Amino acid sequence: MIDLTDPILELIRLAATDLPPDVEAGLRTAVGQEEPGSAARGALETILKNVEMARQDSTPICQDTGTPIFYVNYPEGWSTRLLRSQIQQAVAEATRRAFLRPNAVDSLTGKNSGNNLGDEHFPTIHFEEVDGRILKIDLMLKGGGCENVGAQYSLPNSELGAGRDLAGVRKAALDAVQKAQGKGCAPGILGVAIGGDRGSSFLASKEVLLRQLDDSNPDPELDDLEKRLTREANQLGIGPMGFGGNTTVLDTKITSKHRLPASFFVSVSYMCWAYRRRQMIVEEGQITYN
Numbered sequence: 069m070i071d072l073t074d075p076i077l078e079l080i081r082l083a084a085t086d087l088p089p090d091v092e093a094g095l096r097t098a099v100g101q102e103e104p105g106s107a108a109r110g111a112l113e114t115i116l117k118n119v120e121m122a123r124q125d126s127t128p129i130c131q132d133t134g135t136p137i138f139y140v141n142y143p144e145g146w147s148t149r150l151l152r153s154q155i156q157q158a159v160a161e162a163t164r165r166a167f168l169r170p171n172a173v174d175s176l177t178g179k180n181s182g183n184n185l186g187d188e189h190f191p192t193i194h195f196e197e198v199d200g201r202i203l204k205i206d207l208m209l210k211g212g213g214c215e216n217v218g219a220q221y222s223l224p225n226s227e228l229g230a231g232r233d234l235a236g237v238r239k240a241a242l243d244a245v246q247k248a249q250g251k252g253c254a255p256g257i258l259g260v261a262i263g264g265d266r267g268s269s270f271l272a273s274k275e276v277l278l279r280q281l282d283d284s285n286p287d288p289e290l291d292d293l294e295k296r297l298t299r300e301a302n303q304l305g306i307g308p309m310g311f312g313g314n315t316t317v318l319d320t321k322i323t324s325k326h327r328l329p330a331s332f333f334v335s336v337s338y339m340c341w342a343y344r345r346r347q348m349i350v351e352e353g354q355i356t357y358n
């Protein structure tokens with residue numbers, strides 16, 4: 069098995085310092101939707117300037133480089149034990165080179181490990197064995213501020229008047245956006261999972277954020293709801309960084325999972341404008357990044 073420590077280090081550098089093209093394009097479109105001279109437009113212009121500087125200087129896009137979350141799809145024959153070790157080594161080296169801020173803190177003592185390594189959940193690594201010969205690693209850096217405003221709802225919810233249907237899902241997701249205002253660093257991207265149990269629902273609401281900003285949901289009903297939620301969230305007037313304006317979210321992504329008859333969870337993962345995700349492909353010994 070080839071040693072992927074250095075290629076994974078490059079994946080981390082790219083994720084932390086070079087915002088993906090679809091996210092940057094979304095931010096540039098948003099600038100044109102805000103009034104010239106408004107605080108909202110100024111916030112977006114500052115964000116974009118920061119994005120350019122980070123890319124040019126290979127420095128983190130935001131001071132909080134977040135929780136590194138790896139999604140590894142590996143063909144038969146790869147050792148997940150070795151891949152985990154190489155990912156951990158790359159994370160420690162990325163921290164040493166200041167691509168990542170030391171973010172792993174012992175929850176009981178408050179002590180920072182100093183290298184972004186903690187128990188087996190820091191960094192988070194999801195492994196999935198797949199058919200074929202291509203190894204794919206997706207990395208998402210999930211900021212703390214936006215993670216704090218994620219929310220989970222158990223429907224029906226009488227306070228929101230939300231039942232166990234897509235209309236109820238809509239009310240829950242909009243409530244989460246409303247409550248996130250002033251926090252979470254808007255404009256955000258909403259990852260929404262319908263169903264599952266509490267744990268799998270939250271996991272799915274994050275994983276759906278790996279989709280491209282400009283794609284469509286293959287389910288027409290969910291696609292309609294994604295577009296509607298984005299439109300309606302942008303009518304709330306929260307705006308970039310909570311300054312008011314027309315851009316509260318850049319996009320919405322929704323997934324649906326099987327659930328128990330007794331439960332109907334809606335989980336919302338809120339991703340901030342620093343939507344840092346990158347992908348690495350290993351095929352026939354060749355490595356490419358997206």
Ligand code: SF4
Pocket residue numbers: 130131132133134210211212213214215252253340341342
């Ligand atoms: S929520 Fe995102 S943009 Fe805001 S401080 Fe955290 S990582 Fe940075």
